[in-house]
Amino acid sequence: MTSLGIGLIGTGYMGKCHALAWNAVAAVFGDVDRPRLAVLAETSQELAERKARELGFARATGDWRTLVTDPDVDVVSITTPNAFHPEMAIAALEAGKHVWCEKPMATKLVDAERMLAAARASGKVAALGYNYIQNPIMRLIRRLLDEGEIGEVNHVRLEMDEDFMADPGELFYWKSAASSGHGALDDFGVHALSLIWVLFGGVRRVCGHMAKPYADRPVKDGGRRAVETYDIATTLIELNNGASGIIALNRSAWGRKGRIFVQLFGSKGTIVYDQERMNEVQLYTADGAKDRQGFRTILTSPHHRPYDKFIPAPGHGLGFNDLKIVECRELIRRIDGEAAHLITFEDGIRIERVVDAIARSAHSGVWVDVPVSEDR
Known part of the structure; x- marks a missing residue:
């Protein structure tokens, strides 16, 4: 150390x-x-x-x-x-x-x-x-998948919505300029792709669409400037394991503040997670008596490490900044030569290649294969 x-x-x-x-x-x-x-x-x-x-x-x-x-x-x-x-x-x-x-x-x-x-x-x-990805709930979801709790996953849906670009009267700023990237897709949609990466290992091919809810925005000194990025993006995906999926992104969604809504459908059950309720996950398993089946809520607790490093009591919850502290600890692990739960540039380039494929698909209107990543 x-x-x-x-x-x-x-x-x-x-x-x-x-x-x-x-x-x-x-x-x-x-x-x-x-x-x-x-x-x-x-x-x-x-x-x-x-x-x-x-x-x-x-x-x-x-x-x-x-x-x-x-x-x-x-x-x-x-x-x-x-x-x-x-x-x-x-x-x-x-x-x-x-x-x-x-x-x-x-x-x-x-x-x-x-x-x-x-x-x-x-x-x-x-x-x-x-x-x-550092949320103890995400680690729990990965463990549930690894243990076959919902069987073989055949379909995934991820939605990410915020409303910081929802007001058409909001001034033009750097996130609406082409120099900032594609828009919702790479500004925050990469978070959704990071979850897919740690849970399933990546995406094979995509069919994307991007949209601009507002053509232009007012500028500070008067007049208007054309919006150069896309605040909405929707993508059909095929995972590396063959499962189908949908990613829906919107940074102009009134009422949504920090929503990442994940639904994972398997042969034996379903997992549902909402980032706006980041300390709980819903689990449905199709076992037991039919009249007693239903979703059950699992709240974070000291049993879901590293929650225990922050709070000794269950149900009190972690926050956004706490996840950054966890990420910081994982970074130090990697620097010290230890195994770490982290997305490095080696992993991140795979996410960037998916983003690029989605953007190319959105402009061409056809399915696009994601390039096979090089081995390390």
């Missing part, structure tokens, strides 16, 4: 989440040295210094390039807008740093491939921020 020097680039929504995780991981798990919060980078020196004071970092800089080469930094957390991920991650890896980069890897597959090549060349750990 090593006391790691941490560099953080970006202090928005996910930047603060990373900072909280680095601050808390030693206290929560008790089996790692407390990381050293070495350097924080922001878009200006003034902002960086203010955020460094708030989040507990020793030094601040308005130039991220000085952070990635700083000798006190062992791990670089990258939490900037999507388009900046490739340049920053590659620079950090080439400087001999481990990387913890928020999803998606990149806005273009070619850039994600370059990131993977840099990770392989560096020999350093390069991980992606897919914290939903």
